[in-house]
Amino acid sequence: xxxxxxxxxxxxxxxxxxxxxxxxxxxxxxxxxxxxxxxxxxxxxxxxxxxxxxxxxxxxxxxxxxxxxxxxxxxxxxxxxxxxxxxxxxxxxxxxxxxxxxxxxxxxxxxxxxxxxxxxxxxxxxxxxxxxxxxxxxxxxxxxxxxxxxxxxxxxxxxxxxxxxxxxxxxxxxxxxxxxxxxxxxxxxxxxxxxxxxxxxxxxxxxxxxxxxxxxxxxxxxxxxxxxxxxxxxxxxxxxxxxxxxxxxxxxxxxxxxxxxxxxxxxxxxxxxxxxxxxxxxxxxxxxxxxxxxxxxxxxxxxxxxxxxxxxxxxxxxxxxxxxxxxxxxxxxxxxxxxxxxxxxxxxxxxxxxxxxxxxxxxxxxxxxxxxxxxxxxxxxxxxxxxxxxxxxxxxxxxxxxxxxxxxxxxxxxxxxxxxxxxxxxxxxxxxxxxxxxxxxxxxxxxxxxxxxxxxxxxxxxxxxxxxxxxxxxxxxxxxxxxxxxxxxxxxxxxxxxxxxxxxxxxxxxxxxxxxxxxxxxxxxxxxxxxxxxxxxxxxxxxxxxxxxxxxxxxxxxxxxxxxxxxxxxxxxxxxxxxxxxxxxxxxxxxxxxxxxxxxxxxxxxxxxxxxxxxxxxxxxxxxxxxxxxxxxxx
Ligand code: MFK
Numbered sequence: 104x105x106x107x108x109x110x111x112x113x114x115x116x117x118x119x120x121x122x123x124x125x126x127x128x129x130x131x132x133x134x135x136x137x138x139x140x141x142x143x144x145x146x147x148x149x150x151x152x153x154x155x156x157x158x159x160x161x162x163x164x165x166x167x168x169x170x171x172x173x174x175x176x177x178x179x180x181x182x183x184x185x186x187x188x189x190x191x192x193x194x195x196x197x198x199x200x201x202x203x204x205x206x207x208x209x210x211x212x213x214x215x216x217x218x219x220x221x222x223x224x225x226x227x228x229x230x231x232x233x234x235x236x237x238x239x240x241x242x243x244x245x246x247x248x249x250x251x252x253x254x255x256x257x258x259x260x261x262x263x264x265x266x267x268x269x270x271x272x273x274x275x276x277x278x279x280x281x282x283x284x285x286x287x288x289x290x291x292x293x294x295x296x297x298x299x300x301x302x303x304x305x306x307x308x309x310x311x312x313x314x315x316x317x318x319x320x321x322x323x324x325x326x327x328x329x330x331x332x333x334x335x336x337x338x339x340x341x342x343x344x345x346x347x348x349x350x351x352x353x354x355x356x357x358x359x360x361x362x363x364x365x366x367x368x369x370x371x372x373x374x375x376x377x378x379x380x381x382x383x384x385x386x387x388x389x390x391x392x393x394x395x396x397x398x399x400x401x402x403x404x405x406x407x408x409x410x411x412x413x414x415x416x417x418x419x420x421x422x423x424x425x426x427x428x429x430x431x432x433x434x435x436x437x438x439x440x441x442x443x444x445x446x447x448x449x450x451x452x453x454x455x456x457x458x459x460x461x462x463x464x465x466x467x468x469x470x471x472x473x474x475x476x477x478x479x480x481x482x483x484x485x486x487x488x489x490x491x492x493x494x495x496x497x498x499x500x501x502x503x504x505x506x507x508x509x510x511x512x513x514x515x516x517x518x519x520x521x522x523x524x525x526x527x528x529x530x531x532x533x534x535x536x537x538x539x540x541x542x543x544x545x546x547x548x549x550x551x552x553x554x555x556x557x558x559x560x561x562x563x564x565x566x567x568x569x570x571x572x573x574x575x576x577x578x579x580x581x582x583x584x585x586x587x588x589x590x591x592x593x594x595x596x597x598x599x600x601x602x603x604x605x606x607x608x609x610x611x612x613x614x615x616x617x618x619x620x621x622x623x624x625x626x627x628x629x630x631x632x633x634x635x636x637x638x639x640x641x642x643x644x645x646x647x648x649x650x651x652x653x654x655x656x657x658x659x660x661x662x663x664x665x666x667x668x669x670x671x672x673x674x675x676x677x678x679x680x681x682x683x684x685x686x687x688x689x690x691x692x693x694x695x696x697x698x699x700x701x702x703x704x705x706x707x708x709x710x711x712x713x714x715x716x717x718x719x720x721x722x723x724x725x726x727x728x729x730x731x732x733x734x735x736x737x738x
Contacts, residue, residue: 170569173482175214178281179206181477183692184511184685185277188518191688193270202274205256206281213252213285219245220287220427221579225372227419227431237409238416240372240429249289254327258282259297263304263320265529272525273518276466280514283467284474288428288583292329292370294463298456299330299377302398302443305455311441312400315375331376331403332456333433335367341596343379343450344393349435351380351399351442360413361399361438367420369590371431375402377456379449382442396449401440413438424582458540460591461548462524465517468551468587472510475562475580479503482566493565502565506558508701513551515681516674520547538615541604543677545597550674552588559584598666601673613651616673620644623680627687632696636703640679643707647672650711657719664719668710675707 159166179185179202189199223243231237253259261275283290300319308316318328339346349363361380368376379396381389389395404412417432444452480503483493493499523540526532532540559581563570570577588594604612624640627633650669654662662669682699685691706712717723 171485172575173478173485173566175210175285175474175478176481177203177206177210178285178474178477179203182473183694184514185280185473187688187690187692187695188514188685189277190690191685192522193267193274195267198267198270198274202277202281205278209281209285213249213282216245216248217285217287217427218576219243220249220289221576224426225419225429227416227429229416231409235408235410236415238411238414240416240419240431242372242429245287246289246427249287250292250327250329251324253289253293254322254324256282257322258293259300260320260322262297262528263300269525269529269531270522272521272528276462276518276521279463280466280470280473283470284580288425290463290467291425291428292331292373294460295332295370295373295456296329297463298332298459299375301455301459302377302453306443306452312443315400315402318374328374329370329372331368331370331373331378332453332460333365333368333376333378334453336364337366339366341593344396345391347379347381347396349378349380350389351382351397351440353382359399359440359442361401361435361440363435364417365433365435367430367590368433369425369428369430371416371419371429371433373403375400377443377453378440379453380440382446390447393450394447397442397446398444398449398452399440400443401438423585424579425586426582457591458524458544461544461597462517462520464587464591465513465520465547465551468548468555468584469510469513469517471555471580471584471587472506472513472558472562475559475577476503476506476510478577479506479562479565486567499565502561504701506561508698509554509558511698512678512682512702513554515685516543516547516678517551519677519681520544534611535615535618538608538612539619541608542601542612542616542673545592545600545604546670546673546677548591549588549594549597549670550678553594555584555587556581594670595667598670599663601670602662602666610651616677617644617648620677620680623684627683630687633683633686633699636679636683636699639703639707640676640683643672643676643679643711646708646711647676650708650714653714660721660724661719664724665710665714668713668718672708672710675702675705675709679703679707 185202186199189202193199220243223245225240225242225246228237228239228241256278257264258275258278261278262272265271267274279290279293296319300316303312303316303319315328315330318326319330321327334343334347336347336349338348347363349361349365351359351361353359359380359382361378363380365378378399378401380399381395382397383389401413403414406412413436415434415436417434420430420432422430480494483499483503486493489496520540520543523532523536523543526536527540563577563581566575566577569575572578592600620640621644624637624644627637630637650665650672654665679699679702682695682702686695686699688695713719
């Protein structure tokens with residue numbers, strides 16, 4: 104027995120030993136066990152020269168085996184698809200070396216801050232000790248470091264500097280994809296900041312938003328601002344048009360004061376916001392519905408007494424996840440603001456922001472999947488069960504491979520939307536590209552949001568019980584994934600948005616979709632290893648065309664019932680085509696081919712399958728009602 108352990112233990116009858124109360128165990132206890140090679144189990148007794156048969160479990164001794172934790176490695180270097188995609192589309196050394204360096208920073212520095220944000224969530228201090236209203240949202244030091252880092256790394260700026268032309272958005276979103284799961288949800292304020300910059304840029308950078316634009320898009324931490332997006336009110340939620348009660352009272356200098364109650368304002372520590380309100384006329388009347396909404400810009404400031412100008416923070420939201428980030432209820436009580444849109448054009452004017460935040464949402468969804476897969480596959484090389492490492496259990500690896508297929512599909516779908524956005528912003532987009540961007544933005548958001556919940560949930564299971572333990576940091580991944588299908592438009596609201604953009608474009612968005620999907624497939628004709636996948640996508644495209652023709656002859660209620668399945672079909676078919684296209688690239692690997700084949704084995708066109716079964720007929724709708732409200736028979 105070493106001197107150290109002799110000092111710490113005292114023998115009791117029967118050979119059992121006890122650690123003296125209040126005295127910590129020697130560090131070697133923990134260190135020796137935790138650094139053991141995978142599969143080897145050196146007991147403490149062996150290390151300390153204990154006699155054989157010595158019982159390690161007694162008193163405060165807790166045994167000698169400690170499972171190694173999963174290790175986060177450089178998320179860029181670990182991601183074969185991301186690296187392949189960049190080599191294919193953006194091979195410039197400057198981009199890949201920046202992603203490489205940023206990946207190193209994320210793994211070794213930023214990830215710990217993200218965890219700090221989670222365990223040290225924001226809190227609201229409404230009053231100072233003398234009773235003055237102060238409404239301070241106190242955030243963790245790590246949250247503040249995220250803001251500086253975001254500016255330095257250009258996480259918003261890259262999209263506006265456009266150093267890589269039409270590929271600038273792909274480059275920016277790749278960085279965010281690496282950052283997102285370690286960001287402590289700082290990607291949320293960045294999404295809205297990016298969206299606000301986009302709205303300002305689309306409308307023209309001039310007073311009163313010229314300074315704001317330069318602050319939103321700077322790389323200087325001291326100058327950098329984040330923006331909020333205050334759209335949701337108590338009656339509002341998805342139905343912004345009829346649920347917005349906030350009024351804008353005109354001032355003599357042409358500005359406005361806003362009065363209302365914003366029910367969900369995320370990242371409320373922002374420096375400015377874009378929001379919607381109804382302009383009052385001279386009689387105090389306003390116009391109802393969407394047509395009464397205008398877009399406003401407001402800065403968040405404090406008066407000389409330290410009070411927020413025109414804002415009271417009612418309370419912070421107690422959320423399932425995204426706890427790292429403050430979300431508040433705000434009373435707007437004369438908030439000074441400037442109108443940015445024409446009167447009544449608020450929703451249309453904030454739509455650019457919705458496009459950007461929905462793309463960020465999709466990036467975060469793909470990133471959550473990628474992170475859980477990276478951790479799970481690392482863990483499978485460290486965890487032994489039933490006599491071998493998890494990586495040597497084929498069923499376990501099959502499960503991880505299925506998660507990988509979903510992750511790859513999500514990544515390619517989202518990156519294609521970023522590619523289209525980059526083309527639009529650099530002025531090279533065709534009308535066809537613009538239609539595709541409009542259609543695929545809600546499709547990607549709604550589909551990846553659902554995938555993320557499923558894949559992250561499966562990912563937690565691959566850690567066994569540890570996946571359910573809070574301080575591993577894993578459960579937070581699932582809680583945070585759950586919001587991705589809710590905020591920025593729920594699955595059903597976005598499915599209806601898909602229908603709306605089809606109708607408003609008189610079907611042009613679908614025409615662009617079919618043309619592009621077919622052109623992706625054309626490159627794979629004659630590639631025998633991909634033939635089954637090509638055949639499946641081809642067939643699904645034909646089924647979708649038939650569905651569209653039939654649905655066009657039915658009452659509007661028919662399409663509404665089919666909306667979700669239609670959106671899923673659009674996502675699955677297009678993603679299949681993208682996976683096939685990527686697998687045809689000269690630098691593609693055999694896993695790229697395998698992923699495409701596996702993806703295309705699923706029902707790619709569920710809307711056709713369900714149409715055949717009569718799921719959208721009126722009778723189905725009434726059966727749905729009966730089922731949902733089924734009551735036990737009385738008596
Ligand atoms: C990590 C990522 C983090 C992301 C940040 C999250 C933090 C923020 C938390 C939030 O959740 S903020 C609130 C999010 N709320 C929503 O997303 C609202 C969801 N509801 C909808 O999207 C509804 O569809 C909508 C409010 C837009 C419906 O309103 P309307 O007034 O009934 O819309 P309408 O009449 O269809 O369209 C009005 C105009 O806007 C039309 O233009 P025109 O008048 O010129 O024809 C539309 O074309 C245009 N528009 C609507 N949606 C659009 C769009 N344009 C482009 N893209 C869209 N998606």
